[in-house]
């Protein structure tokens with residue numbers, strides 16, 4: 001079994017395969033705003049970053065404000081999630097099944113740079129939300145152990161979100177294991193004093209290693225094997 005008391009999962013790209021849709025939409029919105037951008041450019045430039053920071057950067061590059069950009073992007077994203085729910089990341093359901101049945105399995109939660117509404121929509125679409133149900137009296141969001149950077153007002157790569165999740169769940173940082181797929185998430189976990197297993201995919205293994213990942217895996221099956 002993984003030697004920790006709490007597993008903190010990133011959401012997009014770790015539990016739910018949400019990344020292609022937002023990046024396709026972001027590339028479309030940025031192109032419409034006057035900066036032609038491909039989906040791969042969007043991944044390379046924006047993956048794992050705070051959306052407010054992204055808009056500020058676009059405004060500075062275009063030398064003009066972009067009123068309504070975020071609202072337009074978000075409403076198109078939620079619409080896309082509803083019409084076409086994002087699938088679970090391969091191996092995620094099997095890993096959660098294992099954690100549900102293993103004796104002395106660590107507790108778990110989700111911590112994302114995205115807003116709660118996006119997490120609820122994507123985890124519901126992937127039929128995974130109920131796997132993070134918890135006692136609402138403990139102060140977790142909406143009866144689920146899910147934490148958003150919007151609630152603390154600080155985004156990865158800062159450590160605050162992970163520290164907030166650990167505190168709320170009652171675990172010391174050195175007993176937490178973070179699962180991430182972005183370099184900014186890996187940096188956030190290390191700054192929080194936590195171990196981090198990084199899932200390579202859209203972000204190459206070498207980048208995750210350089211960011212400080214404790215270990216890099218190519219699929220969640222490898223994590224499942226470690227949890228046995």
Ligand SMILES: [Mg+2]
Pocket residue numbers: 010011012013014048180181182185
């Ligand atoms: Mg991610």
